[in-house]
Amino acid sequence: MDANGDIRGLIEQTRPFPTLQMETIVSMLFTVDRLVEIAHLPLARAGLSQEQYNVLRILRGAGRGGLSTYRVAGRMVSRSPNIARLVSKLEEKGLLRRERSARDGRVRTLRITPKGQRLLAGLDAPMEESTRRAIAGLAEADIRKLLGLLEKVRAPLVDAAPARRSGRTRRRSGRTTGRE
Numbered sequence: 001m002d003a004n005g006d007i008r009g010l011i012e013q014t015r016p017f018p019t020l021q022m023e024t025i026v027s028m029l030f031t032v033d034r035l036v037e038i039a040h041l042p043l044a045r046a047g048l049s050q051e052q053y054n055v056l057r058i059l060r061g062a063g064r065g066g067l068s069t070y071r072v073a074g075r076m077v078s079r080s081p082n083i084a085r086l087v088s089k090l091e092e093k094g095l096l097r098r099e100r101s102a103r104d105g106r107v108r109t110l111r112i113t114p115k116g117q118r119l120l121a122g123l124d125a126p127m128e129e130s131t132r133r134a135i136a137g138l139a140e141a142d143i144r145k146l147l148g149l150l151e152k153v154r155a156p157l158v159d160a161a162p163a164r165r166s167g168r169t170r171r172r173s174g175r176t177t178g179r180e
Helices: 020-039 041-046 050-065 069-075 083-092 114-134 140-159 162-166
Strands: 096-100 108-112
Touching: 020 041, 020 114, 041 050, 041 114, 050 069, 050 083, 050 096, 050 108, 050 114, 069 083, 069 108, 083 096, 108 114
Parallel strands: none
Antiparallel strands: 096 108
């Protein structure tokens, strides 16, 4: 491959990678970085981070009932080191609201606001177009193959991190909590 696609050429690495697996991981990370840069241009224009957009989409999908903070955190595509700060910023922008649970005052339920709904509705078409552009070099059959390969890579990784998928978080004390 030439410098247009070969990862060693793209990062100007002169020596071979020690393993094929390492080359694959570096290539995936480089590619994801470029994909995110292209695919999320509409978010930058709207003043949203990828994580904020993800939270709003999760809440839109949850419907009127909303979700607890920890459930939102568990569904996020990228881990956010500080979900509380992320939620606070969205609340300050008027894009979501946070309410104490009637059943358990320690739990906060998050709901997207009408303003958040309108913002997402305005981003739907630009995001669809930017994601199409980001992988325009692949035919549909190639995209399906890639999805299958990514599922194979991801499966053991998801199994190795059950706490994240359930939305549970670790406190500094080492205890696990399922609350906000």
